[in-house]
Amino acid sequence: MGLTGLEIYKQLPKKNCGECGTPTCLAFAMALAAGKGALDSCPYVSDAARDALASASAPPIKSIKFGNGSVLGDETVLFRHDKTFYHPTTVLVQVSDTLNDTDLVAKVEQINDLEFDRVGLHYGVDGIAVLEESGDPTRFAQAVKVVADHTEKSLLLLSDNVAALQAAAPAVAAKKPLLGNAAEGNYEAVVALAKELALPVILKANGLDALNDLVEKAQALGYKEFVLDPGSRKPVETLANLTQLRRLAIKKKYRPFGYPVVAFTSKNEPMDEIAEASIYVTKYASAIVLKADEKGFLLPLLTLRANIYTDPQKPIQVEPTLHSVGDVNPESPVYVTTNFSLTYYSVEGEVEASKIPSYILPIDTDGTSVLTAYAAGKYEPEKIADALLNSGVADKVGHKNVIIPGYVAVISGKLQEKSGWKVIVGPRESSGIVSFARSLSNG
Amino acid sequence: MPVTLVKERFPSKVGEVILGATSEQGGTRTSTVVVGGDNLLPFLHFEGKVVNRPVIAMEVTDIVPPWNEAIKAQFGDVLDNPAAWAQKCVNEFGADLIYLKLIGADPEGFNRSPEDCARVVKEVLAAVGVPLVVVGCENAEKDNEVLAAVAEAGAGENLLLGLAEQDNYKSITAAAMVHKHNVIARSPLDINICKQLNILINEMGLPLNRIVIDPMIGGLGFGIEYAYSIMERARLGALANDKMLSMPMICTVGYEANRSKEANASAEEFPGWGDLAQRGVLWETLTATALLQAGASILLMRNPEAVKLVQRNIADLVDAEVGA
Ligand code: B12
Numbered sequence: 007m008g009l010t011g012l013e014i015y016k017q018l019p020k021k022n023c024g025e026c027g028t029p030t031c032l033a034f035a036m037a038l039a040a041g042k043g044a045l046d047s048c049p050y051v052s053d054a055a056r057d058a059l060a061s062a063s064a065p066p067i068k069s070i071k072f073g074n075g076s077v078l079g080d081e082t083v084l085f086r087h088d089k090t091f092y093h094p095t096t097v098l099v100q101v102s103d104t105l106n107d108t109d110l111v112a113k114v115e116q117i118n119d120l121e122f123d124r125v126g127l128h129y130g131v132d133g134i135a136v137l138e139e140s141g142d143p144t145r146f147a148q149a150v151k152v153v154a155d156h157t158e159k160s161l162l163l164l165s166d167n168v169a170a171l172q173a174a175a176p177a178v179a180a181k182k183p184l185l186g187n188a189a190e191g192n193y194e195a196v197v198a199l200a201k202e203l204a205l206p207v208i209l210k211a212n213g214l215d216a217l218n219d220l221v222e223k224a225q226a227l228g229y230k231e232f233v234l235d236p237g238s239r240k241p242v243e244t245l246a247n248l249t250q251l252r253r254l255a256i257k258k259k260y261r262p263f264g265y266p267v268v269a270f271t272s273k274n275e276p277m278d279e280i281a282e283a284s285i286y287v288t289k290y291a292s293a294i295v296l297k298a299d300e301k302g303f304l305l306p307l308l309t310l311r312a313n314i315y316t317d318p319q320k321p322i323q324v325e326p327t328l329h330s331v332g333d334v335n336p337e338s339p340v341y342v343t344t345n346f347s348l349t350y351y352s353v354e355g356e357v358e359a360s361k362i363p364s365y366i367l368p369i370d371t372d373g374t375s376v377l378t379a380y381a382a383g384k385y386e387p388e389k390i391a392d393a394l395l396n397s398g399v400a401d402k403v404g405h406k407n408v409i410i411p412g413y414v415a416v417i418s419g420k421l422q423e424k425s426g427w428k429v430i431v432g433p434r435e436s437s438g439i440v441s442f443a444r445s446l447s448n449g
Numbered sequence: 450m451p452v453t454l455v456k457e458r459f460p461s462k463v464g465e466v467i468l469g470a471t472s473e474q475g476g477t478r479t480s481t482v483v484v485g486g487d488n489l490l491p492f493l494h495f496e497g498k499v500v501n502r503p504v505i506a507m508e509v510t511d512i513v514p515p516w517n518e519a520i521k522a523q524f525g526d527v528l529d530n531p532a533a534w535a536q537k538c539v540n541e542f543g544a545d546l547i548y549l550k551l552i553g554a555d556p557e558g559f560n561r562s563p564e565d566c567a568r569v570v571k572e573v574l575a576a577v578g579v580p581l582v583v584v585g586c587e588n589a590e591k592d593n594e595v596l597a598a599v600a601e602a603g604a605g606e607n608l609l610l611g612l613a614e615q616d617n618y619k620s621i622t623a624a625a626m627v628h629k630h631n632v633i634a635r636s637p638l639d640i641n642i643c644k645q646l647n648i649l650i651n652e653m654g655l656p657l658n659r660i661v662i663d664p665m666i667g668g669l670g671f672g673i674e675y676a677y678s679i680m681e682r683a684r685l686g687a688l689a690n691d692k693m694l695s696m697p698m699i700c701t702v703g704y705e706a707n708r709s710k711e712a713n714a715s716a717e718e719f720p721g722w723g724d725l726a727q728r729g730v731l732w733e734t735l736t737a738t739a740l741l742q743a744g745a746s747i748l749l750m751r752n753p754e755a756v757k758l759v760q761r762n763i764a765d766l767v768d769a770e771v772g773a
């Protein structure tokens with residue numbers, strides 16, 4: 007992360023010998039700052055300088071990887087409009103080791119099923135948090151084993167009891183679970199276990215001051231694979247803590263807080279819990295542990311996550327080429343829409359639901375919605391006429407009828423004139439397509 | 450070791466707007482609502498004061514609305530009676546304001562006359578003591594007539610009237626000035642248009658503390674992220690003392706959230722999406738709670754169950770007993 011050429015230069019040997027391939031140390035520093043070349047090209051750089059540069063150039067929030075592809079942290083901004091948020095909040099659903107094995111398996115299977123398809127995207131819950139509530143390390147180890155055997159999702163093993171973690175973690179270490187909690191009373195043993203098994207571990211303390219002390223002590227053990235839990239369980243406090251941790255890491259480059267943060271909800275009613283979790287999705291939680299485990303609760307939350315973590319610079323787009331839905335034939339209707347993925351998939355879903363094999367032609371509008379494109383002059387009749395021509399759809403169907411979105415009914419005359427196709431104005435909302443398509447094919 | 454917190458000290462704050470007027474103030478409301486006034490990013494009590502909590506205006510329409518059954522059923526038999534409906538919103542569901550939409554005025558629909566619309570407004574004013582937000586049918590020409598009549602009928606009540614847009618703000622602004630109301634200034638998710646419109650309205654003579662910004666939103670899953678970021682930027686602008694961005698923001702949460710398929714499709718149709726009773730309510734709820742985090746002051750909501758959840762979410766967040 008952004009060290010200037012001069013900051014790098016200060017750490018170089020200043021021999022100006024040219025062995026690095028650039029004539030002077032300063033030129034070499036400038037090249038490094040621009041992301042060209044590697045520090046190792048200089049044979050004389052001292053170890054101290056190497057460490058200093060490495061830590062100064064480290065990202066403000068460490069990236070922590072665990073489980074099945076879960077990545078926490080590595081964020082660089084406070085507001086998504088400043089660039090983007092990179093690593094969507096990892097969502098874990100909790101299970102208790104007090105369930106018997108049969109119930110545990112049933113619950114794990116239910117969590118496995120928390121996967122969704124909408125608007126061309128697939129999203130799901132990322133992991134399962136196994137809570138030790140039995141007070142019995144053997145039971146915890148057994149429960150963890152059962153969960154691990156029945157899921158591909160990432161795992162979090164959560165207990166305040168070192169013995170329970172010691173009993174459970176080694177058998178599933180290959181799945182690289184996240185461990186917790188290392189707290190004031192037990193952190194040495196828990197961090198030692200994490201270090202031995204090379205697993206990331208949650209450091210938990212009550213409030214930021216205590217957390218700061220704990221991180222520094224834990225770091226002194228020579229380990230840095232940490233996730234932070236500031237201990238708050240009240241929404242307004244958690245919001246404050248999440249914000250402070252993110253601000254200190256990014257604005258102050260405050261190293262002890264340069265780790266991802268996990269949030270725990272306080273509400274027990276699932277609807278309230280999801281509303282609470284939405285606060286943490288928007289404001290900086292790298293991971294959230296939830297109790298709610300039904301689809302109707304999770305889809306809204308995961309949709310919010312997908313939205314907040316969309317790159318503001320690039321709307322998601324589909325190929326602006328002719329798409330077909332179902333087993334198309336010469337009678338198939340032809341719909342035109344835009345290449346904004348949200349628009350395209352809203353239409354595709356409904357066309358599919360009409361059960362009438364159809365063609366859909368998304369016009370290249372730089373990934374904007376129908377009305378946005380229209381307002382910006384990117385959905386002009388000339389352009390649509392050209393796209394129809396170039397798509398070759400005329401050779402595939404035996405008619406010349408094209409259906410346009412209801413919101414742009416005004417272009418129908420002009421489009422008809424430019425393209426030679428008969429223009430049929432469809433419904434405004436895609437939800438009207440099914441009944442529209444049926445009436446069309448019956449009429 | 451104590452950590453030194455990062456507390457922003459903003460040079461300014463979000464402007465305050467007062468809605469409604471009691472009898473001492475020339476109206477007939479039993480209470481008024483004040484929005485805005487905060488000098489902090491949403492709910493960060495450690496760096497300022499949440500002066501006025503965000504409020505919820507519940508949607509009432511002048512004709513029976515085409516909403517889904519799960520929402521309509523919660524209102525019982527009042528949907529053809531705006532006054533009784535508004536009462537229910539206030540008495541049973543705890544609405545802070547009533548958001549009256551005069552969609553019956555639509556020339557392509559019932560084409561109700563401006564006088565009829567004004568009468569509905571009077572009935573609702575008589576039925577409840579909370580302040581009113583009143584908007585037309587989104588047909589620019591008709592709305593100009595309707596809102597002029599409404600402004601006159603509600604003179605003294607300090608209404609919030611909408612919508613003023615870039616190409617149609619003059620007549621509503623004039624009506625608000627003559628009869629001392631406030632206006633909603635709507636811009637299509639664009640900071641510059643938003644500022645420009647506020648300037649234009651202000652230049653006509655309406656004071657800045659009589660304008661509320663409608664930044665336009667997309668619902669959850671349908672472009673909410675654009676609204677979220679525009680609103681965060683507007684809030685930061687207000688705090689940095691940009692007077693033309695300093696108005697409180699209003700969001701059409703119920704309308705946008707409930708347009709989506711996810712808020713309406715049954716579990717039979719989409720087994721993969723789970724139970725509609727949960728999903729539909731949460732679709733509106735999360736549209737609201739996410740935008741609260743971006744700085745919304747007035748939420749225009751529809752589903753009573755979602756309203757309940759958002760009321761509790763707001764209560765949790767304005768609880769200032771604790772900080773970081
Ligand atoms: C998000 C948004 C933006 C985003 C862009 C998002 C994107 N990638 O497109 C941003 C902030 C960038 C933006 C910019 C602008 N926007 Co804009 N924007 C919106 C907003 C809020 C939502 C649009 C959206 O994503 N809708 C969801 C998609 C899925 O809808 P859709 O494409 O229309 O598809 C639906 C239907 O049309 C139908 N459908 C689609 N295809 C087909 C095909 C057939 C055959 C059928 C039958 C049906 C069908 O199915 C879909 C689901 O029902 C709308 C207002 C609103 N709430 O709708 C304004 C809106 C579209 N924007 C508008 C404007 C004016 C603009 C700007 C020109 C103004 C500005 N300067 O900000 C710019 C243009 C930018 C540019 N130069 O490219 C206006 C358009 C006015 C008009 N009537 O022409 C709107 C309506 C807001 C308003 N009321 O003023 N916008």
Ligand code: SF4
Nearest residue numbers: 022023024026031048
């Ligand atoms: S090799 Fe090292 S010392 Fe020599 S010029 Fe390059 S940076 Fe300087």
